[in-house]
Amino acid sequence: MKNRLCRFRVRNRFRKRKAIKGVVGTMEYFNLLEFNKEPFSNSPEPEFLFASPQHNTCLQRIELAVRLRRGLNIVIGAVGTGKTTLCRKLIQNLSLPAAGDSPEIETFLLLDPAVAGRLDFVKTVASILGISDIAGADNEWQIKEKIKNFLFEKGVEEQKNIVLIMDEGQKIPDDCLEILREFLNYETNSFKLLQIIIFAQPEFKKSLAARANLLDRVNTLYYLQPLSFRQTKAMIEHRISIASQDPGRHPLFTFDGILAVYIATAGYPRKVVSLCHQVLIALIIRGKRQAGWLLVRNCVRKMTGTIFERFTWAMLGLMILALGLVSTYSYWNEPKNHGHSIQNQRVLSGIDIKRETLFPSSSGINSARTHENIPAPAGMDSVGPYVKVPDYLGTMAVKKRMTLWRVLENIYGDGGKEITKKLINANPHIKNINSTAPGTVIHVPSIPEKARLMKPDTIIVSLENSKELESIYYSFIEKKSQGHRPKMLFLALWNKREGGQFMIVLDQRFTRMEEAKEAIHRLPSALAVSAKVMSKWDGDTVFYNSGFMKNEAGLARRLK
Secondary structure (H helix, E strand, C coil): CHHHHHHHHHHHHHHHHHHHHHHHHHHHHHHHCCCCCCEEECCCCCCHHCCCCHHHHHHHHHHHHHCCCEEEEEEEEECCCCHHHHHHHHHHHHCCCCCCCEEEEEEEEECCCCCCCCCHHHHHHHHHCCCCCCCCCCHHHHHHHHHHHHHHHHHHHCCEEEEEEEEEEHHHHHHHHHHHHHHHEHHHHHHHHEEEEECCCCHHHHHHHHCHHCCCEEEEEEECCCHHHHHHHHHHHHHHHHHHHHCCCCCCCCCHHHHHHHHCCCCCHHHHHHHHHHHHHHHHHHHHCCCCCHHHHHHHHHCCCCCCCCHHHHHHHHHHHHHHHHHHHHHHCCCCCCCCCCCCCCEEEEECCCCEEECCCCCCCCCCCCCCCCCCCCHHHHHHHCCECEEEEEEECCCCCHHHHHHHHHHHHHCHHHHHHHHHCCCCCCCCCCCCCCCCEEEEEHHHHHHHEECCCEEEEEEEEEEHHHHHHHHHHHHHHCCCCCCCEEEEEEEEEEEEEEEEEECECCCHHHHHHHHHHHCCCCHHHEEEEECCCCCCCCCCCCCCCCCCCCCCCCCC
């Protein structure tokens, strides 16, 4: 036994030395873990961008604003929230050809706008745009005139859309912001000649606040936030999947390992990438297949150069275990019939854990537990024994002049008394349905009576889609308020594989893909740029708007 243990230790040390030699000699550690490329590179590679709901929404809004030639757009986020990677992904998206007769887009990137003064700033911009006839004796006014002539030539004569993207926007000197405002004055009767996109850190807000004449020209001002736990987990898995030789490989992080990453990084993408890189190195050195809580914790200690208190980590682990036990006890001992009370949420280090419930229950009200052997309701044979959906479609904040009955009508296709009662039951904090204060957060319930099955071969045209209810609902309202728009519907969908999804769709039936594509070509360019043909739905997909294809016989059955 002693000799066998000795041989094991020698063999293990040999493996470690071999791994270390490979890492130090080539720095291609990803080959040892069966990667095609490094999954946690600190370079802003667009393909590794995890399109969280906020990043996806930001990209769509900025890209649409650019294609509509709206002028100035600003993205603000703290260090490490993914601004630079988002910037590179935006450039990649803008390089793709647009639908219809949209002009070709040319992007110019200014990485560091820190300059000595106004003259240096206009010279830098002229250089970035490729204006070559700048003389050393030219003053600020002369250079701005050359920039103006360049933009008129490109935008009007060559029919091109010129985009200036500035990273590290917080470094722009205050007096140079006035020059940007002047650039926005270069325009025709129908569009701005220069589109400006600024990615900046939060301190840039002070500069904006001090210049009201620039702030009121901002078309889109978007704030990036750190990722939630679920988004952090999805980001790690996304990067590993993109880089892996085998996408179906075993997970490299255990659940508690990802939890430790989230706690250490607070969901900041740059910190997540940096820590996960060190964790993979540690996996190789230790000859392990998976990274758990202890391994991640040790990597955090080495990265920070600080010896974390064992008491802190131990207490955190005990708290998580205790909360898990309490949650389990509450889950199995709570009343079985909850009516439409607000769904309980348990928060653990920023993790929002929401129960999934059987849909629909025999009483017509969502049950708090799931039962795997309950027979299928009528009309559900094609989707298996049961379908599970969350209690709520999402949450949204009430805006000024926004009425709840109109919200119900847009989401469910019904603003009547019965469905209004269900909304009130789900939101007991709302005292007066006819007078809801702006900023009030409402929970939008998933109402079984309004859900219908989507035929797998249904063909629709989506104008915009997102996992985030609030942002796409507001976008729907904005699109509806604009004149000369095709008839549109707001569509909330859910299936087991993808979860909830929200779309703005054309209220039109299509029997062939060619018809749907023709409909996209007839759309205004502002809508066509993000339009997609959607088909081949999962067999358990349900939608909630009763106005959607309501006259098509046999499209879906009511779930009772």
